[in-house]
Amino acid sequence: MNGTKRHERILERLNRDGKVDVAGLSEELGISGVTIRRDLEYLAQAGVLRRTRGGAVSMMMLGEGLPYAMREIEVAETKQLLAAAVAKLVRNGEAVALDSGTTCVEIARVLVGTRLTVMPFSVQAIGALFGKSNINLITPGGSVRHDEGSITGPLAEASLRSVRFDTAIISPCGASPEDGVMAHDLHDAAVKRAIIDASRRTILVADSSKFSRSAMAAVCPLESIDILVTDAAVPAQVVERLSAGGVEVVVV
Structure with a gap:
């Protein structure tokens, strides 16, 4: 699965649940934890999420949406x-x-x-x-x-x-x-x-x-x-x- 597809799946989980964890994403996507952590860092830099211990939470509120690039x-x-x-x-x-x-x-x-x-x-x-x-x-x-x-x-x-x-x-x-x-x-x-x-x-x-x-x-x-x-x-x-x-x- 390429980076774009992984980011899309992570965004889907964030939209649905408001949070994600590295272990769950790694199992669901069949991707190593190292790659998932790198994806979460990328999305955090884009302002989509905030990293937490072992995962991340959505930063999107009612008054704001995903960045255009995302x-x-x-x-x-x-x-x-x-x-x-x-x-x-x-x-x-x-x-x-x-x-x-x-x-x-x-x-x-x-x-x-x-x-x-x-x-x-x-x-x-x-x-x-x-x-x-x-x-x-x-x-x-x-x-x-x-x-x-x-x-x-x-x-x-x-x-x-x-x-x-x-x-x-x-x-x-x-x-x-x-x-x-x-x-x-x-x-x-x-x-x-x-x-x-x-x-x-x-x-x-x-x-x-x-x-x-x-x-x-x-x-x-x-x-x-x-x-x-x-x-x-x-x-x-x-x-x-x-x-x-x-x-x-x-x-x-």
Whole structure:
């Protein structure tokens, strides 16, 4: 198992249990304790966890999420599947507002094969779409969060008040039937709400791990979205509740 896969599995355990131990990880992954300790040191330097005697505990609280570099490697294969499923839902000629986050950057890479007008809300997605002849790229105003590359703030919200989109593609930091769609950053949550308000339909793209996470800022109720794109490990009660509320659920 390579380093990226190991880090991904460690992140999964941290998200689920809030803590990990070297002996348990070594047995579960079939990796030596020395390698596990080296992985934990790497993740500690990235600010994801705090080392403890024989293991580590998560440093992630409701007001903060995983660093961008860590999220890029988290469930990477699943994000590619989700991106391909979202691309199939978008038709040639649509005007699309594309949220920030690592999943939406993956979606941007797939959307380059479709004739679209796109307003992306991260510098990474702008880079992925720039120079593609079939993409009419519109950049929003706003401030760039240096740690995330997301575009937020009053100018970003003002940009959205003057346009309308066929489709909003939103990626949450956390989600649940009780608390709805959530984000860690208040300004990011405000932009997400403005994107939804400016769009005819909303596609929420969230891998199943997002349904075990909470965040501080509320975006919207889950039932207010039109389509959820997720993976097969999504909790059954989420699918049942959304389907009963008229939300289309696409499982990859």
